[in-house]
Amino acid sequence: MSILEVKDLYKSFGKTQVLRGISFSMEQGEVLSIIGSSGSGKTTLLRCLTSLERADSGSITVNGKTVFDPAAGVKLTREEARENQLQFGMVFQQFNLFPQYSVLDNVTLARRLHAKELPDYASRKKQIIEEIETDAMYLLDRVGLAQKAKNYPCQLSGGQQQRVAIARALAMKPAILCFDEPTSALDPELTGEVLAVIRSLASQHTTMIIVTHEMNFARDVSDTVLFMDGGIVAVKGAPDYVFGEGATPRMRTFIGKMG
């Protein structure tokens, strides 16, 4: 069973059709990169998957459960919507760390808030918080920032902030981790450290969808590459195929421009 199945997704903003029938599926442990020029709908697709936008029509099925299908009358309860929200982790282009919290607190905040709903929270408070912090420190160590746990986001470089954002997303144990152009807001010399973290996640078979402009990176790290053009999936397949024989003329032009 696929972990994610998207069928015929449509989305317009006003008169502009951004997604015009997107369908694809992905398996557990798969790394899927989405490439395409600006305005091709990559980010909108990701935002529809992560519930930051609501698509107009089509269906989204996560782990066998249909979470979006207005035509079939699928409507999630608040609890189900939140459960589905947490299936997807999201790393933003602009990091979106919480500036007033330390690095550690950025990673633990949401889990600490969720923990308050546990029935045994009052009696096990100390132990629960400890567990959450231990997990967070482990994740910060994985992104190489354990020694910055007490720092604030404004004291970190862009690359470090993005690595904290990755740890923060991982802390929720998402089934699928999504990246929206994770290196586009970074200075060129800082992209490497972020890509290295994503690469190490890929080697551990973390299921990921990565919207990116880093062509070489997409090529190395992905199991599947999806080239979007004008709101549709123009080419999809293994990197060698997509960048090789599968490439449409428009995609060749696009890759040429990206260098």
Place this chain on the structure above:
Amino acid sequence: MSMFWSVTLNLLEGFGMTLTLFALTLLFAIPLGLLIAFGSMSKLGKTFYRKTSGSEGKEKKPFAVYPIAALCKFFVWVIRGTPLMLQLIVIFYGPGLLGYDLLPRFTAVLIAFSINYACYFSEIFRGGIESIPKGQYEAGQVLGMTRVQTFFHVVLLQVVKRIIPPMGNEIITLVKDTSLARVISVYEIIWNAQAYIKREGLLWPLLYTAVFYLLFSGFLSLLFGYIEKKLDYFKS
């Protein structure tokens, strides 16, 4: 007892009223201002489509009507657009004109001040809230936080940091605006000082009131400086 001490004690008593009015106004105006701010940002309403003939033939032009926001903005316009003194008089004498009992003087002043300052505060709050990047709310959402959790745990402190300077301004203005209460005979410090002119022909007690205002606004400036410094540890 020397004249100086008797004047000082008398002014101090008036200043007690000034401070009471100041503190109670803040107590009511801040939550009310937050309510008006949320009201004027409310997207509750309906979008209509108006058919117009544009360059591409017939087009449908959307326009949104948000009644709660419109009502709040109208209210803010009226309150900010008329003198506080007038509002004071309307609230104190208005009920009488309509045949109702008058409110106690202090209550009337407190209502007028709270409403007036709430409107100014609401615009500061709205500006502060709207200046927080959408990404902060989205980050909260994808981490499974509710909107209320995101507002209180993520957005609020960032808003507070941003609105401290304009709030400082407004709050120091309030200290001095309390002197308007005298127009409906609430005995605050200026009233007490003016009584010396009428009764004994003494002007200096009126000038002396400046010392009280200066000391208190100096204290407020220090307080706001302290809060600003406390929030200096993060940038947003």
